[in-house]
Amino acid sequence: MDAFAMGDYGAYVWSCYALAAIVVIVSEWRARVRHKRVYRDIEVRIKALEDH
Amino acid sequence: MWKFLHQLASPPHFYRLSIKFIPWLMLPAVVLIGYGFYGGLILAPPDYQQGDAFRIIYIHVPSAYLSMMAYMVMAIAGGIGLIWRMKLQHAVAAAVAPIGAAFTFLALATGSIWGRPMWGTWWEWGDPRMMSELILLFLYFGYMALRAAIDDTAKADKASAVLALVGAVNVPIIHFSVEWWNSLHQGQTVMKGAMDPEMLYPLLATIVGFTFLFGAMLLRRIRTEVLFRERRTRWVKEMILSEEGDK
Numbered sequence: 001m002d003a004f005a006m007g008d009y010g011a012y013v014w015s016c017y018a019l020a021a022i023v024v025i026v027s028e029w030r031a032r033v034r035h036k037r038v039y040r041d042i043e044v045r046i047k048a049l050e051d052h
Numbered sequence: 053m054w055k056f057l058h059q060l061a062s063p064p065h066f067y068r069l070s071i072k073f074i075p076w077l078m079l080p081a082v083v084l085i086g087y088g089f090y091g092g093l094i095l096a097p098p099d100y101q102q103g104d105a106f107r108i109i110y111i112h113v114p115s116a117y118l119s120m121m122a123y124m125v126m127a128i129a130g131g132i133g134l135i136w137r138m139k140l141q142h143a144v145a146a147a148v149a150p151i152g153a154a155f156t157f158l159a160l161a162t163g164s165i166w167g168r169p170m171w172g173t174w175w176e177w178g179d180p181r182m183m184s185e186l187i188l189l190f191l192y193f194g195y196m197a198l199r200a201a202i203d204d205t206a207k208a209d210k211a212s213a214v215l216a217l218v219g220a221v222n223v224p225i226i227h228f229s230v231e232w233w234n235s236l237h238q239g240q241t242v243m244k245g246a247m248d249p250e251m252l253y254p255l256l257a258t259i260v261g262f263t264f265l266f267g268a269m270l271l272r273r274i275r276t277e278v279l280f281r282e283r284r285t286r287w288v289k290e291m292i293l294s295e296e297g298d299k
Contacts, residue, residue, distance in 0.1 A: 006104035
């Protein structure tokens with residue numbers, strides 16, 4: 001419990017760690033989404049050309 | 053070794069090889085950051101002046117260091133792309149910008165949260181360290197906006213590389229701002245050996261761990277950038293058709 005309270009600085013300390021986790025997770029998630037989107041767009045274009 | 057590096061500069065080779073490196077970067081990142089956070093949050097004693105608030109250092113310092121390193125990577129890659137016209141270097145520069153912006157935002161936000169209990173203010177407009185770091189964030193935003201504003205990739209590469217190179221002057225200003233001017237921000241402590249080993253070793257572990265994490269994040273984004281830039285090439289078509297066949 002003491003570790004969580006951080007000598008009354010808990011809100012400041014833990015909010016920094018939570019923010020870091022959010023920033024890294026959102027950045028990675030966005031990178032993966034963009035990769036999938038780019039890959040899918042190319043896939044669709046190639047299929048359209050093949051069908052043509 | 054030279055042949056391997058030469059092959060790595062080729063977009064198809066890079067795209068195929070880079071996916072194999074990502075787990076090897078993520079593994080030490082998780083181990084080092086895990087040790088660093090455990091050592092910093094649980095094992096290290098409270099600071100005699102700042103109490104437990106100093107534990108923000110294990111997020112703030114690696115973020116601030118990466119914010120500057122990412123910019124140097126962007127400027128150097130842009131410069132190499134501009135001078136030697138290496139396509140992959142422009143992809144590196146474009147991929148590193150959002151990661152650099154994310155870590156710069158994190159450095160500013162955690163610094164602000166740390167500043168509130170220590171200095172009694174969230175932000176000080178006249179402070180050289182805070183302002184130069186804020187300028188770095190605007191440089192990243194400007195770089196990304198410039199790229200987004202130009203449809204022609206080759207032109208966007210050139211213009212953004214020039215902006216990255218010009219903006220690189222801000223990096224040493226950030227680093228030395230606490231020595232050149234009066235600042236609320238504390239002076240350099242890590243390089244001067246002023247930290248107790250119990251606090252220092254977890255910090256060094258998080259710095260190295262964050263660097264591995266940055267490497268993994270960067271590789272993932274470069275792969276996307278390469279795929280997008282090479283979308284009309286034969287190797288991309290063959291790769292996608294062969295992966296379709298495997299399904």
